[in-house]
Amino acid sequence: MKKIFHIRRQEAPDTPEYWEDYTIEFDNEEMTVALALMGLKEEDRTVDSGYPYRPLVWEHSCLQKKCGACAMVINGEPCLACDTKLVDIKSETISLEPLKKFPVRQDLLVDRDSMMNTLKALEVWLEDGTTDGEESSYEAFKCLQCGLCLEICPNFYTEGDFKGAAAMAPQASILAREAKEHRKSSSQKYRKSFFDGCGKSLACHDICPAGIDIERLIIRSNAAAIWKRWKGIRK
Numbered sequence: 001m002k003k004i005f006h007i008r009r010q011e012a013p014d015t016p017e018y019w020e021d022y023t024i025e026f027d028n029e030e031m032t033v034a035l036a037l038m039g040l041k042e043e044d045r046t047v048d049s050g051y052p053y054r055p056l057v058w059e060h061s062c063l064q065k066k067c068g069a070c071a072m073v074i075n076g077e078p079c080l081a082c083d084t085k086l087v088d089i090k091s092e093t094i095s096l097e098p099l100k101k102f103p104v105r106q107d108l109l110v111d112r113d114s115m116m117n118t119l120k121a122l123e124v125w126l127e128d129g130t131t132d133g134e135e136s137s138y139e140a141f142k143c144l145q146c147g148l149c150l151e152i153c154p155n156f157y158t159e160g161d162f163k164g165a166a167a168m169a170p171q172a173s174i175l176a177r178e179a180k181e182h183r184k185s186s187s188q189k190y191r192k193s194f195f196d197g198c199g200k201s202l203a204c205h206d207i208c209p210a211g212i213d214i215e216r217l218i219i220r221s222n223a224a225a226i227w228k229r230w231k232g233i234r235k
Helices: 033-038 113-121 135-140 148-152 165-175 180-195 203-207 214-225
Strands: 002-010 017-025 071-074 077-080 093-097 104-106
Touching: 002 033, 033 093, 071 148, 077 148, 113 165, 135 165, 135 214, 148 165, 148 203, 165 180, 165 214, 180 214, 203 214
Parallel strands: 002 093
Antiparallel strands: 002 017, 071 077, 071 093
């Protein structure tokens, strides 16, 4: 079987972007985009882009849909490369691009530090390190911080006040607990960072690779942070 990777490349943030094509030969139906990228060689390059060959730069780690590092745009859709099988893509040519909501560092590698900085600013931490068995806390901890939800969200942009589901999910773990002072502060930040800016498109719900029930988290977090129904969310 054969696929052609049409990859958008960029040597540095201040250099022009260009496209390169690579032919991928494979006979394993379990072959993913991530595994194919790991095996790319200079001789796989099929079209001369006018630039000298250099190894592709992209981010990956576990390759098991548990870290979110390999997030990218595949055929126009935000995906995890490790969760996208080549046989499931019907077109012979597969376009690969970096996430578009974050600054490009090089090739398919983007700077997602803004997500980590947001979590620090929102003080997303648990006071005693436990979850008290809370369903909302468990669901929130599944978040990979991959950024796919932000990539597809029509209301999110990096410098805006609205921080999207990648911030809302961790905040839900705080709002579900009884640490009242921390929860009070988190409620105020939740309103500004999520509630006031969410258009309820729920595109984030459908794309989450961790399968988080984001719609339910929103409902429960709104109940806790906005409507102050503390007891209701603990049933």
